[in-house]
Structures are given as structure tokens and as C-alpha cells.
Amino acid sequence: MSTANNQQLREQLIAAVVKKRAALARAHQIVVTLLEQQVDEQTFLSLLTQIGPENYADVVEERHINKLCGYPLCDVAVEKVPTKQYQICAIRNKVYDITERKKFCSGYCFKASEYIKSQVPTSPLWLRDTEKKPDFKLLPRENLKPAQ
Numbered sequence: 824m825s826t827a828n829n830q831q832l833r834e835q836l837i838a839a840v841v842k843k844r845a846a847l848a849r850a851h852q853i854v855v856t857l858l859e860q861q862v863d864e865q866t867f868l869s870l871l872t873q874i875g876p877e878n879y880a881d882v883v884e885e886r887h888i889n890k891l892c893g894y895p896l897c898d899v900a901v902e903k904v905p906t907k908q909y910q911i912c913a914i915r916n917k918v919y920d921i922t923e924r925k926k927f928c929s930g931y932c933f934k935a936s937e938y939i940k941s942q943v944p945t946s947p948l949w950l951r952d953t954e955k956k957p958d959f960k961l962l963p964r965e966n967l968k969p970a971q
């Protein structure tokens with residue numbers, strides 16, 4: 824291989840690394856943005872195209888630590904978090920792990936958050952610009968069953 828080719832490859836490699844780092848830094852910045860109490864729907868949906876499921880999980884976790892409902896579109900404070908990890912349902916005679924559910928103010932927020940998380944793309948962040956942007960959907964409020 825000629826020196827010129829080597830040089831070109833090297834430049835391509837450096838450009839790829841720079842692009843990757845920028846995408847990761849951007850995702851981190853978005854996580855910080857989504858920790859804010861007030862995030863509107865449009866901003867929220869547009870930011871989702873630039874993060875991965877692990878970033879989304881970080882958002883939920885960080886909001887939970889800051890005593891905010893884990894769902895980024897909800898600004899309800901969750902002050903009283905149950906300390907138990909399991910909940911027993913006497914009617915269904917089942918034990919539920921509520922570790923994740925505890926991070927939300929309501930059954931709706933938990934479901935809405937899981938719904939969004941399932942739509943967050945798993946592809947590498949730095950290749951997202953070559954992909955078609957997903958059409959994210961929010962969980963409609965009327966899906967809420969009265970019991971929850």
C-alpha cells in the first residue's frame with residue numbers, strides 16, 4: 824500500500840474516532856438535559872434519536888436519585904419511595920419485583936417510560952446520522968386502567 828493510501832486511511836480513522844466521541848458527548852449532554860424538571864414533548868422526542876437504551880436507563884436512574892418521577896415528561900416529585908423490593912399481590916397470588924416501578928410516581932409513568940425505552944434505537948450513536956429517524960410514539964393517557 825502506498826504512503827498516500829496509508830495517510831488517507833489514517834485520516835479516515837481519526838475522523839471516525841472524532842465523530843464517535845462527539846456522539847457520545849452529545850448523548851451525555853442529553854441525559855443531563857432530561858434530568859431537568861420541565862421537558863416538553865417535542866424536545867423529548869427529538870432528543871431520543873441521539874441516545875441509546877443505556878442512556879435512557881441513566882436518565883430514569885438519575886431522576887429517581889433526585890427524587891423526581893423517572894419519566895422525563897413528568898415533573899412529579901417522588902418523595903416517599905417504598906424501601907421494599909417486592910410486592911405481593913394477594914389476588915393473583917404472585918410476587919412482583921418493584922425495583923423499576925418504584926422509580927415512577929404512577930403506573931402510567933412507569934408504562935409510558937417502558938414504552939419509550941423500547942423504541943430507543945440500539946444502533947451505535949455515531950452512525951445515527953446515516954439512519955432514518957424513528958417515529959417515536961408516546962403512550963396515550965387513555966391506556967391507563969382505572970386500577971392503576
Ligand SMILES: [Zn+2]
Pocket residue numbers: 892893894897898899927928929932
Ligand atoms: Zn410521573
